[in-house]
Amino acid sequence: MDRIRxxxxxxxxxxxxxxxxxxxALPLMIASLLTDETLTLDNVPRLADVQQLFHILANHGVDTSFQGKRTGQDQLAGQTVDLLARAIVDTTAPYDLVSKMRASFWVIGPLLARMGEARVSLPGGCAIGTRPVDFFIEGLRALGANIEIEAGYVVAQARAGLIGNRIRLPKASVGATHTLMxxxxxxxxxxxxxxxxxEPEIADLGECLIAMGAKIEGHGTSTIFIEGVPRLRGARHAVMPDRIETGTYALAVAMAGGxxxxxxxxxxxxxxxxxxxxxAGxxxxxxxxxxxxxxxxxxxYAVDAETAPYPGFPTDLQAQFMALMTAGKGTSHVTETIFENRFMHVQELARLGAKISLxxxxxxIEGVKTLKGAPVMATDLRASVSLVIAGLAAEGETEVSRIYHLDRGFERLEQKLSRCGAQIERVSA
Structure with a gap:
């Protein structure tokens, strides 16, 4: 198993x-199920989660092709992908595929809307809380779907098609918003x-759906209006830049200097x-x-942070910000309000000399003058990169294991950091 040193x-x-x-990128790829024409996506990242979703979509009959790079294009630039779901060959998303990535559950919305049926395994993904799918199910029922839970699968039917309705989500869920939209x-x-x-990613999906012929207003706000249309067409859309990757590298620079x-x-x-x-400086x-x-x-400098839905401080930057605070002058507090089990990085940061109590x-977090390199283990996607950020400033050598978590969400992280002078490398077992 690979490690990062x-x-x-x-x-x-x-x-x-x-x-x-x-x-x-993930909901945009899933949107290809809504049309029998080609959806072309530019700036698609090369990530394990993206690759996994390609496999899931192929199971439903989506043909995927990759366009070549242009002359002189940066090798770290995103890829262009054509997705064509000319015919849906299977409306079942099986457990062995869906259990590896939670976002793959979102295929239930397009499958149900286009085919009138879907059978989708209950989801998996990072172990950072229960994150139930009740909001998805009740929302689809409000659109006229008949839904049962059978042997770990959500079995949904709407033979006569879905019918528009007014739906109020009990909580502002990103996944439910994507799926119901x-x-x-x-x-x-x-x-x-x-x-x-x-979230901006919801606005991005809305813009792509509009390019495909959907009638949507208010996407990116708390009230979205969708007027149903008989069919959607193909389109071309560029995936927005990754705000979590941006924040992560900004925090890395703040931590390491430069x-x-x-x-x-x-x-x-x-x-x-x-x-x-x-x-923080x-x-x-x-x-x-x-x-x-x-x-x-x-x-x-020590600064307090509390996670909140957009436009608040994102939970996906909480671990990275905590890594920065381990070197802050004074005492800081980081409060997690989105997920109930997202402090698994604390024990690993403590191995580097961080002083954190829960x-x-x-x-x-009591800031320390110096972190010391040590072997550490990634526990989930965002926690893993917080250890990289801490390691960039720690004295000596830090080795991060179980980096398959990193590969799910950060494209060529070691190449991007090393070209800025970081002493970082991937080591094969």
């Missing part, structure tokens, strides 16, 4: 291209989705994280190339 203490200098957002595009009549999640331009980054999607990073400016991040000469959903 880091020798810390080297400031980062140079530029890092920001990949397409995983959290946008896709399903409603082919429903008869108007659907109003209230208390919808407002001066890095994050090429193609969108600061508009990171207002709260940028505010907190500036309070990072100098962040928006440029015509993206975002420039520098660490000033006064060290890192009280319920709040972590108290």
């Amino acid at each position: 880091i020798t810390g203490g080297v400031p980062l200098e140079g530029s890092i291209p920001i990949s397409g957002a995983k959290n946008a 896709m399903a409603a595009t082919l429903a008869r009549g108007e659907t109003v989705l209230e208390n919808a999640a407002c 001066d890095v331009t994050l090429e193609g980054a969108s600061a508009d999607h990171l207002e709260k994280p940028i505010e907190l990073m500036r309070q 990072a100098d962040i400016t928006v440029t015509n190339r993206g975002m420039r991040v520098r660490r000033n000469g006064h060290g890192i 009280n319920g959903q709040t972590a108290t």
Whole structure:
């Protein structure tokens, strides 16, 4: 099993291209099930989760082809993919595929809308909380679907098609918003989705669906209006830049020091994280190339953070921000309000010398002058990269194992960091 080895203490200098957002690419790929024409996606990241979803979509009959790179194009640039679901050959998403990645459950919306039936395994994914699918099921029932749970599968039917309705989500769920918005595009009549999640990735999906012929307004706000249409067509759409990758590399620069331009980054999607990073001592400016991040000469200051739905501080940056706070001057507090089991990185950061105590959903971090390199183990996607961030500043060598978690969400992380001077390499077992 591969590991990542880091020798810390080297400031980062140079530029890092920001990949397409995983959290946008996955629902965009799933949207290909809604049409029998080709959906072309640009800037698709090369990630294990993306590859896994290709397998799942192929099981339903989606043909996938990859367009070649243009002359002179950066080798770290995203790929262009054509997805064609001319005929859905199977409406079952089996356990052995869905259990590996939670987002694959979202195929239930397009399958049900286009084919009138779907049989989808209950999902898997990172072990960071229960994250039930009740909101999905009740929302699809409100659209007229008959749904039963049978032997670990959600079995849904709408033989006469889905019917628009007013749906209020009990909680602003990103996955439920994606799924119900896709399903409603082919429903008869108007659907109003209230208390919808407002993440930029939902707005990105909405723009792609509109390009495919959907009638949608309010995507990216808490109330989305969808007027169903008989069919959708093919389209071309570029995946938005990954705000979580952007924030992660910005935090890495703040931790290790240096001066890095994050090429193609969108600061508009990171207002709260940028505010907190500036309070912690990072100098962040928006440029015509993206975002420039520098660490000033006064060290890192302790800053409190609390996760919240967008536009608040994202839970997907919580572990990375905590890594930065381990070197902060003074005491900081990080509170997790989204998932109930997302502090698994705390024990591993402690192996590097971090001083962190937990009280319920709040972590108290006492900043230390120096972290010390040590062997550590990744426990989930975002926790794994927090260990990389800490290792970049730690004295000596840090070795991160179980990095298959990293490969699920960060494209060529070691190449991107090493080209900025980081002493980081992938080591095969």
